[in-house]
Amino acid sequence: MGLAERVKSRVVEPAVLRxxxxxxxxxxxxxxxxxxxxxxxxxxxxxxxxxxxxxxxxFAAADHATAASILRDRRFSSSPVHQRGYRPPCYPPxxxxxxxxxxxxxxxxxxxxxxxxxxxAGAFTPRAIAGLEPWIREVTVRLLTAADGAAGFDLIDALxxxxxxxxICRLLGVPxxxxxxxxxxxxxxxxxxxxxxxxxxxxxxxxxxxxxxGYLQNLVRERRANPDDSILSALIxxxxxxxxxxxxxxxxxxxxxxxxxxxxxxxxxxxxxxxLLGDPDSWDRLRHDPALVPAxxxxxxxYDSPAQxxxxxxxxDVEVGGGVIAAGRAVIVFIGGANRDPGVFExxxxxxxxxxxxxxxxxxxxxxxxxxxxxxxxxEGRIAIEELxxxxxxxxxxxxxxxxxxxxxxxxxxxxxxxxxxPSRSAA
Numbered sequence: 001m002g003l004a005e006r007v008k009s010r011v012v013e014p015a016v017l018r019x020x021x022x023x024x025x026x027x028x029x030x031x032x033x034x035x036x037x038x039x040x041x042x043x044x045x046x047x048x049x050x051x052x053x054x055x056x057x058x059f060a061a062a063d064h065a066t067a068a069s070i071l072r073d074r075r076f077s078s079s080p081v082h083q084r085g086y087r088p089p090c091y092p093p094x095x096x097x098x099x100x101x102x103x104x105x106x107x108x109x110x111x112x113x114x115x116x117x118x119x120x121a122g123a124f125t126p127r128a129i130a131g132l133e134p135w136i137r138e139v140t141v142r143l144l145t146a147a148d149g150a151a152g153f154d155l156i157d158a159l160x161x162x163x164x165x166x167x168i169c170r171l172l173g174v175p176x177x178x179x180x181x182x183x184x185x186x187x188x189x190x191x192x193x194x195x196x197x198x199x200x201x202x203x204x205x206x207x208x209x210x211x212x213x214g215y216l217q218n219l220v221r222e223r224r225a226n227p228d229d230s231i232l233s234a235l236i237x238x239x240x241x242x243x244x245x246x247x248x249x250x251x252x253x254x255x256x257x258x259x260x261x262x263x264x265x266x267x268x269x270x271x272x273x274x275x276l277l278g279d280p281d282s283w284d285r286l287r288h289d290p291a292l293v294p295a296x297x298x299x300x301x302x303y304d305s306p307a308q309x310x311x312x313x314x315x316x317d318v319e320v321g322g323g324v325i326a327a328g329r330a331v332i333v334f335i336g337g338a339n340r341d342p343g344v345f346e347x348x349x350x351x352x353x354x355x356x357x358x359x360x361x362x363x364x365x366x367x368x369x370x371x372x373x374x375x376x377x378x379x380e381g382r383i384a385i386e387e388l389x390x391x392x393x394x395x396x397x398x399x400x401x402x403x404x405x406x407x408x409x410x411x412x413x414x415x416x417x418x419x420x421x422x423p424s425r426s427a428a
Contacts (some may be wrong), residue, residue, distance in 0.1 A: 013065070027054035027332065028257075036407045039308060040349070043337025051321035051331075058085075058330050062337025063343045066321035070333055073320070074273060076312035079107050083313045084328035096213040104252045106260070106369060109129060119245055119374060120253055123171075123231040129375045132167070138382060139166050140387045152398045152418035156270055159388075160415070164380060166266035171261075172254055173223060173230030178215075182258075185212040189255075189264040193408040216251045221262040231257075245373045261373045262304040267411030268381045272300030273388065274401055274415055275351045280394065282353045287389040296353040297381045301339075303351045303363035308336040308410045310365060326401070335362050336410070394420040 009422070026046050029035050047050050053059050061067055070076050075168050078098040080086050103109075103118055117397065143162055147153040165183045165417040168174075174182050176330055207260050216237030220236065224247075227233040228401075235250050276283055278295070314325045324333055339361045340348035346355075363369035373379070398416040 002287045015419050017414050023054070023315070024245040024373075025054050026052055027056050027058050030407055033360070033405065036405055037403060039334075039336060039407060039410075040340060042278055043334050043340065046334060047337055048339060051323040051325075055321065058332055059325050060332045060334065061321055062334035063321070064338040064341035064342075064360075065312075066114075067333045067338035068337065068366055069320055069332060070312050071310075071362065071369070072359060073318065074110075074368075075315055075318050077109050077315050078310070078312055079103055080313065082315050083330055096210060096217055098215065100213065100252045100255075101246070104256045105372070106256060110368065116245070116249065116253070117368075117372070120235065120315065122238055123234045124372050124376065130378060132376070133383070134377060135170070136163070136167060137383050139163060140383050143292050143415055144387055152416060155415040155417050156266070156412055157414070159414075160273075162201065162270040162315060163269070163384060164262045167265075167366070167380060168258055168262045171231040172216075172219070172257065173232045174219070177397060182212075182215075183226060183262075184208070186258050186262050190259055190392065190409050191406060193265055194406045213251065216254050217247070218248055220250050220254070256372070261376065262372065263409050263411070265377045265380050266426075267306030267409060268297075268377060269384045270401075270412040270415055271306060271410065272297065272381060272385065273417075274397075274412065275303055276353075276385070277395060277397055277417070279351060279353075283389060285393065286353065290386050290390070292353060293382050294378070295355075295358065295386050296362055296385065297378055298358040298361065299351065299353050299355050300381065301363040302345065302358050305336045305339055305341070305361070305363040306409065306411065307363065308407055309334050330385060333362075335365075338362050349410065363378070392419045396420045 026042055028037075029042060043062040046060050048061070051061050051066060052061055061070060081088075084381060088102060089097075103112070105113065105120065108116060141164055142161070143159050147158040161183065165186070169176075169179045169182060185208045188205050189212060192205045192209065219232065223230065224236055225234045227237065232250070232254060235253060237246055238245060276286075282296070286296060309332055311330050313330045316325050316327045318325050339345070342348050344360060345358075364374040364377075395417050398418040401415040402413045404411055404413045
C-alpha cells in the first residue's frame with residue numbers, strides 16, 4: 001500500500017465516516033457501538049424515510065415490501081463484480097485462498113449459481129435433515145446434562161455454541177479432536193462480515209481465514225482418498241449430467257456452510273432464548289405444549305434475527321421503493337428492520353410466540369439466495385428450545401447477557417442463566 005492509499009484509509013476515510021455519523025447518515029452510523037447494541041431505532045428511521053441514499057455511495061432499505069422486492073429481483077446481484085470500482089482480491093504466492101473460486105453460493109450469479117446450488121442441494125433434502133433429528137437431540141441432552149442448572153451456566157458456552165459446531169463438524173466430517181480449533185477459526189472468520197476499522201481485528205480474522213482454508217483443503221484431499229458418510233464426501237461425489245464440483249468449489253462451499261450454518265444457529269438459540277426468558281408465561285406454555293415450539297422459533301427468527309442485513313448490487317438502473325438505484329450501486333437490505341415493519345407485523349417490537357404468520361420474516365432471505373440450511377437451523381433451534389423448556393420448569397438470567405460487538409451476525413457472547421425453583425401447581 002502506497003503512502004496515498006495509507007493516508008486515505010487511515011485518515012481521510014475515518015474522518016469522513018465520523019462527519020457523516022455526526023450528520024446522522026444511517027449507513028455511517030452502522031459502525032457506532034450504540035447501533036450494534038440496538039440497531040432497531042436506526043432501522044425505524046430508515047423505514048420512515050423509504051429508500052435512503054447515503055453520501056457514502058450506498059442505498060439502504062428497511063421496510064418489508066422494498067426489502068422483499070430487492071431480494072427477489074434478478075436485476076440485483078450479490079456478486080461484488082457488479083459494483084463500481086470493484087477490484088478482485090489479490091493473494092500472494094502460496095496463499096491457500098488463491099485456489100478458491102472467485103465467488104461462492106452467496107456471491108454467485110446464474111447460471112453458475114444454478115449449477116452449484118443444484119449440486120449442493122442434494123445434501124440438504126428434507127429426508128437427510130430429518131434423519132439428523134435423533135442424533136441432534138442426543139447431543140443436546142448430553143450438553144444440558146453436563147451443565148449444572150442449579151448452580152447456573154452460560155447458555156452460549158454450554159449449548160448455543162457447542163451444538164451447532166457439533167452438527168456442522170459432523171456434516172463436514174471434522175474429527176472430534178479438531179472441533180475446538182474449528183470453532184475458534186469460524187468465530188474469527190465470521191467477524192469479517194462486519195465493517196471493520198481495527199487493524200488488529202482484521203489481522204486476526206485474516207489469520208483464521210488462512211488457517212481454516214488450509215485445513216479444509218487438506219480435509220477435502222483426505223475425503224477424496226477416503227470417503228465417509230459426511231456431506232463433504234457427498235459434495236465431492238455429487239454429479240449431475242457429468243458435472244462435478246471442483247476441489248476449490250468444495251472448499252468454498254464448506255467455508256460457507258461453516259459460517260452460514262454455525263454462527264447463525266448460535267445466534268438463533270442465544271437471541272431466541274433471551275427473548276423467551278423475558279416472557280415466563282410463554283416459557284411455561286412451551287414446556288406444557290411442545291407443539292407450539294415451531295411457531296415460537298419463527299418468532300425468534302423475526303424478533304431478533306441472527307443475520308441483520310445483507311446487500312445487493314444493481315446490474316442495471318432499477319426503480320424501487322420510490323427511487324432509482326443506478327447500475328453498479330449497492331443497496332443494504334436491513335433484514336432486521338423488515339422483520340419489524342409495523343405494516344406487516346402488528347406491534348412488531350413485542351415478542352409473541354403465538355403471533356399470526358410470523359413466518360413472513362426475511363431472516364433466511366428470499367429468491368435464489370434463500371438459505372439452503374434453513375430447515376437444519378429450524379431443527380436445531382426447535383430441539384434446543386424443546387429440551388431447555390422440558391428440563392427447566394423455569395430458567396432465568398443470572399446476570400445481564402453480553403452482546404458480541406458485531407452487527408451483521410447479531411448475537412451474544414455470554415448469557416448467564418440458572419434454574420429457578422417454582423411452586424408446584426398443587427401447592428399453588
